Amino acid sequence: MPTLLPPKQYTAKLADKTVYNPKFERYSFELTEPNKLEFTAGQYVSMAITNEGHRRSWSIASSPEVDHGFELLIDPKPMGIGTKYLQNLKLGDEVKLLAPLGQFVIDDSGVEQAIVFVATGVGVTPFRAMILDLLQLKNDKREITLHWGLRHVEEMIWQDEFQELAQNYKNFHFHPVISKASPEWPLCRGRVTDCLSIHELPANAGYYLCGRETMIEDVTNLLTTKSVARERIHREKFY
Amino acid sequence: MTDGVVRDQNGNLSKQIGKYKVSVIREKCIAAASCVAIAPGVFKLDEEQIATVISQDGNDDETKLLAAQSCPTAAIVVIDTTTGKQVWPLIE
Ligand SMILES: Cc1cc2nc3c(=O)[nH]c(=O)nc-3n(C[C@H](O)[C@H](O)[C@H](O)COP(=O)(O)OP(=O)(O)OC[C@H]3O[C@@H](n4cnc5c(N)ncnc54)[C@H](O)[C@@H]3O)c2cc1C
Ligand code: SF4
Numbered sequence: 479m480p481t482l483l484p485p486k487q488y489t490a491k492l493a494d495k496t497v498y499n500p501k502f503e504r505y506s507f508e509l510t511e512p513n514k515l516e517f518t519a520g521q522y523v524s525m526a527i528t529n530e531g532h533r534r535s536w537s538i539a540s541s542p543e544v545d546h547g548f549e550l551l552i553d554p555k556p557m558g559i560g561t562k563y564l565q566n567l568k569l570g571d572e573v574k575l576l577a578p579l580g581q582f583v584i585d586d587s588g589v590e591q592a593i594v595f596v597a598t599g600v601g602v603t604p605f606r607a608m609i610l611d612l613l614q615l616k617n618d619k620r621e622i623t624l625h626w627g628l629r630h631v632e633e634m635i636w637q638d639e640f641q642e643l644a645q646n647y648k649n650f651h652f653h654p655v656i657s658k659a660s661p662e663w664p665l666c667r668g669r670v671t672d673c674l675s676i677h678e679l680p681a682n683a684g685y686y687l688c689g690r691e692t693m694i695e696d697v698t699n700l701l702t703t704k705s706v707a708r709e710r711i712h713r714e715k716f717y
Numbered sequence: 718m719t720d721g722v723v724r725d726q727n728g729n730l731s732k733q734i735g736k737y738k739v740s741v742i743r744e745k746c747i748a749a750a751s752c753v754a755i756a757p758g759v760f761k762l763d764e765e766q767i768a769t770v771i772s773q774d775g776n777d778d779e780t781k782l783l784a785a786q787s788c789p790t791a792a793i794v795v796i797d798t799t800t801g802k803q804v805w806p807l808i809e
Contacts, residue, residue: 485754524751524787530807531782535749535789576787579751715747 480518480586485576488512488523492567493547501633502600503554504539505564507573508547517542517578519611520604520686520714523550526574527563534560535579537603537688537714541610548577553600556717582688582714584608590684590710592620596670596697598627601689601716606636608686613647623651623677627670627693631656631663653677671696679704688714735778737804738796739785741768745792752793756784768792 494506509515522537540549554561567573582604584593593612595605605624612618628634631654640652659667666673670693679685685701687694694713701711739759741752748766752759758775760768776784785793785805795805 482754484757485751524789526786531786531805532807533786535751535787576751576755576783579749579754579787581748581750714749 479581480583482518482521482581482583483516483578485524485579486512488515488575488577490547490573490575492569492571492573495567495569498635499633501553501555501628502635503552503564505550505552505567506540506547507550510572514545515548515577516545517548518583519607520583521578521580522582522604523548523575523577524579525560525563527560532559533576534563536560537580537607538578539603539606541607541614543610543615551600551603551606580714582686582712584612584686585684585712590620590682592680592683593618593622594679594683594685595622595624595626596674596685596687596693597624598670598689598693599633601687601693601714602626602636604688604714605686609640609643609650613643613650619649621649621651621683622647623653625653625655625666625670625673625677627655627657627673627689629657631659669693669696671700674700679706681705681707681710683710685711686714687711689716691715691717735774735781736797736799737778737781738773738798739770739781740794740796741770742792742794743767745790747790747792749789751787751789752784755787756780760784 489510490507493508496504519542522535524533524535526533536550538548539551597605644650644652655666655670655673656663687697698711746767752768756776759781761771763769782795785795791806797804
């Protein structure tokens with residue numbers, strides 16, 4: 479694992495907000511104090527959301543290249559105090575956070591000969607940071623594949639960006655998987671495990687799983703039955 | 718003893734380093750490791766990748782509380798030893 483920096487307390491201001499659709503909202507923050515955040519792609523922030531000490535963890539969606547701010551991608555469905563806190567922020571409002579946190583980062587031991595990302599829903603968030611980092615900053619030449627499970631095709635965001643990356647970097651492959659796909663949907667349908675089952679799963683790849691616990695367990699079981707060692711399976715459970 | 722004053726092994730009176738006692742509910746821990754990053758003197762991940770308490774005095778009370786509040790699953794319980802009351806998670 480790469481050396482991870484200890485977390486620091488930051489203040490930041492909401493700089494931009496996009497409601498893509500009922501499934502995804504993006505929040506973009508500019509740091510105020512300190513004004514630079516160094517993090518490793520895959521890490522998250524812990525934001526203070528009440529005066530009583532409640533906090534919520536959100537993965538950083540933006541590339542580590544951007545060190546003066548960071549982006550979050552939120553699934554508003556839980557609609558608990560964390561979601562409401564973000565939704566009630568106005569542009570320019572200040573937030574307090576601790577960052578960087580987490581150990582869900584790309585293994586740098588040189589053992590993993592390819593990288594396979596598996597996400598459902600908002601679990602794609604840390605993978606966007608990792609993919610931008612691997613392709614654009616590190617010029618990583620390994621085969622990198624993103625399997626991303628969503629319920630409806632209308633929910634999908636960032637497809638233009640992922641498709642453009644796949645065109646510009648021949649080693650990057652984007653596999654959206656739609657569970658409630660219309661008959662016209664040309665790509666994988668069903669659950670991410672269905673998509674994974676029909677693709678080659680090399681034992682020397684690193685597998686990074688993020689999202690809902692049940693998906694993480696299902697994919698872990700599938701991979702272990704395909705002889706992938708447990709040390710090669712990296713997991714970040716959002717809920 | 719009051720005000721955190723305790724008697725050490727030799728019987729001398731000394732000030733207790735902190736008043737907060739932390740513990741980890743193992744079943745809740747998802748190994749996100751924020752506690753280890755925030756309070757490395759108090760928490761570490763064991764062989765099963767579950768957080769354990771290595772020392773109650775490795776970090777100050779404020780840092781221990783922050784580590785508990787940053788735990789995504791509220792797996793860390795903080796007790797104020799001077800009152801016996803649970804400080805975190807808040808009892809609503
Ligand atoms: C390391 C880490 C990183 C995370 N990164 C992100 C992220 O990048 N984006 C993001 O949206 N969330 C992320 N989460 C989840 C996030 O921390 C909150 O749990 C989520 O935003 C809900 O908070 P809330 O206060 O609105 O609801 P709460 O009241 O805290 O949650 C209500 C219930 O919803 C569950 N839940 C949480 N997320 C979902 C979901 N997407 N779909 C269905 N149920 C859910 C919770 O487990 C809980 O049982 C992450 C969690 C962890 C541990
Ligand atoms: S922060 Fe919570 S979930 Fe993460 S390692 Fe510590 S106790 Fe476990």
